Amino acid sequence: MEFQLSEYLILFAASFVVVGSLTPFVRRLAIRLNVVDSPSESHKTHKQPVPYLGGVAIVIGVCVVTYAALFQAKQYKAIGLVSTVLVPAVIMSIIGLIDDVKKLSPWPRFIAQNLVGTCISGFLIFTDSLGSPSGYRLFDVVISVLWIVGITNSINFFDNVDGGASGTVLISAVFLFILAYQGGQYLIGGLAIVLAGSTFGFLIWNKPPARIYMGDAGALFLGVLLASLTLRFNPNPIDRFSSFLIPVLLLAMPILDTSVAVLSRLRRRISPFQGGQDHLSHRLIRSSYSKRQSILILWLFSCFFGSLAVALSNSPMKFEREISVVALMVWLTTFYLFFRTSDQN
Numbered sequence: 149m150e151f152q153l154s155e156y157l158i159l160f161a162a163s164f165v166v167v168g169s170l171t172p173f174v175r176r177l178a179i180r181l182n183v184v185d186s187p188s189e190s191h192k193t194h195k196q197p198v199p200y201l202g203g204v205a206i207v208i209g210v211c212v213v214t215y216a217a218l219f220q221a222k223q224y225k226a227i228g229l230v231s232t233v234l235v236p237a238v239i240m241s242i243i244g245l246i247d248d249v250k251k252l253s254p255w256p257r258f259i260a261q262n263l264v265g266t267c268i269s270g271f272l273i274f275t276d277s278l279g280s281p282s283g284y285r286l287f288d289v290v291i292s293v294l295w296i297v298g299i300t301n302s303i304n305f306f307d308n309v310d311g312g313a314s315g316t317v318l319i320s321a322v323f324l325f326i327l328a329y330q331g332g333q334y335l336i337g338g339l340a341i342v343l344a345g346s347t348f349g350f351l352i353w354n355k356p357p358a359r360i361y362m363g364d365a366g367a368l369f370l371g372v373l374l375a376s377l378t379l380r381f382n383p384n385p386i387d388r389f390s391s392f393l394i395p396v397l398l399l400a401m402p403i404l405d406t407s408v409a410v411l412s413r414l415r416r417r418i419s420p421f422q423g424g425q426d427h428l429s430h431r432l433i434r435s436s437y438s439k440r441q442s443i444l445i446l447w448l449f450s451c452f453f454g455s456l457a458v459a460l461s462n463s464p465m466k467f468e469r470e471i472s473v474v475a476l477m478v479w480l481t482t483f484y485l486f487f488r489t490s491d492q493n
Contacts, residue, residue, distance in 0.1 A: 151221075151334055156325070156341045159217055163345030167209035171353045174205045175360040183249055185361055198358055200248045202350055203366020207241050209346040210234070210373070214339065226335060232271060233339060233380070236264045237372040240300065244364030254421040257364070258297075261372075265296035268376055279382040280391040292379055295395075299378075300371030302402035305409060307367045309429035310358035311351055311443045313402075316450050317370050318347040320398050323454030324377060327394070327461055331384050336377055343373060356439045374399065383461055390460055390468045397460070397475055400453035401446055404428065404479065408486050431489045449482065 178184065178199035186197045211234060218227050243260045246252060269292030272278045273285055281288050307313035321344035328337035347370070353359050362370075378395035396403065405428045410420040418424075425434075432442035456475045463471055 151338060153329070156329070156337065159213060159338060160341045160345035160348075162217075163209050163213040163342045164349040166213055167205050167346045167349030168352050169349075170205040170208060171202060171350055171360060174201045175199050175353065177201060178360070181249075183363075185363075199360050200363035201245075201365065202354060202360040203241060203244065203248075203362040203364070203369055206346050206350050206362060206366045207238060207369050209349065210342055210369075211238070213342050213346070217338065217342075229335065230339065232268075233373065233376045236268050236376065237369045240264055240372045241365045241369035244366070244368035248363040248365055257368070258421075261297045261300050261368075262293065264372060265293040265300075265375075268296055268372075269293050269379075272379055277380055279378075279380050280388065282388070295379060296372065296375040298406070299375035299399055299402070300368055302399065302406040303371035303374065304364060304367040305406045305427065306402040307362060308405075308427045309443060310356040310439060311354050312429055312446065313367055313370065314347045314351045314354045314362060315443060315447050316401055317374065318344050318351060319447060319450040319454055320374060321347065323398055323457055324374075324381065326458055327383065327398075328381060330461070331382065333381060336381055339373075339377055343370070343377075356443060387465065387468060390472055393472055393475065394457045394460060397453045397457035400479055401428070401450045404449075404483055404486070407483060411487065428486055431486055434490060453479070 178201040183200045184197040185200055214230060214234065215227065218224070218230065240260065243252075243257060247257060266289075269289050272292060273281070273288050278288060278292065282291070303313055303317065306316060321340045325337050325340035325344060328334070328340055350362065350366075354362065378398060381395065383391045383394045408428060408431075409424070409426050412426045413420050413422060413424065428446060429439075429442045432445060433439060437445065453475070456471060456478075460468060460471045460475070
């Protein structure tokens with residue numbers, strides 16, 4: 149199945165319009181049902197209640213545009229393959245929606261993430277759909293489950309400031325589309341560009357000052373979907389280390405944010421699941437940057453690491469090691485600079 153670039157642009161525009169148009173309706177529904185994020189906890193940065201359920205608009209937009217495009221193109225055989233990516237993400241979104249409404253403890257979500265991650269990784273490995281297998285099935289299963297659970301939580305953690313998760317997922321999805329399009333992996337490219345358009349449509353309403361949040365329903369959906377797509381993505385004939393590094397670069401900022409926050413909490417002997425103002429955005433704001441400036445800095449870092457992923461994928465083999473070293477050094481330096489700033493006000 150092959151699409152022209154113009155067809156991908158249509159997918160991007162369609163998902164942007166669907167989610168951008170649907171979000172205000174979902175916002176009004178959330179207000180009517182009183183599904184709002186009240187600034188009642190110390191780690192909250194907003195001053196007024198903000199409605200949740202934005203993730204519902206994202207899920208509907210991604211699913212409607214994706215399946216409509218497949219039916220329009222008469223790609224009926226691809227529907228089952230796409231469903232193996234979307235259905236687990238929708239399941240996690242439903243669990244997130246329950247959490248948004250009922251406020252679950254962290255453990256039910258964590259258990260569900262592991263179950264979903266195990267099912268996805270088992271399917272990928274035993275159907276030979278894993279993009280960069282190591283050759284050892286048990287190792288691949290463990291790493292794949294850790295990746296799915298880790299990225300799902302990273303996106304959820306990164307949704308700590310207006311436009312943080314939605315803008316970063318948009319950037320990651322665009323760079324994943326570029327890589328998939330260059331590599332002739334058109335189904336992954338199609339899902340990535342739909343994901344990009346959907347998050348862009350939501351970002352219009354989620355940028356500072358946010359008028360709606362995606363909630364766990366959106367963050368868990370985006371996390372599982374991105375994790376699944378990057379696992380399926382085959383970075384083509386480059387060495388194994390670089391092939392493992394490319395997905396990490398695509399999601400470098402959510403991984404960085406989670407690493408800084410979790411290690412900071414462990415250092416202070418508090419639960420990693422406990423909320424706090426120790427994320428990257430909070431640290432930038434305490435360093436005298438405005439909320440908009442902080443988000444822009446995080447987006448620029450995401451673009452930088454995404455560009456490194458594209459450069460690594462397209463570089464001659466003799467330069468792969470150098471680009472990998474530069475990428476790791478920049479990430480570690482950024483981690484150190486953020487980690488050494490104050491954890492709380």
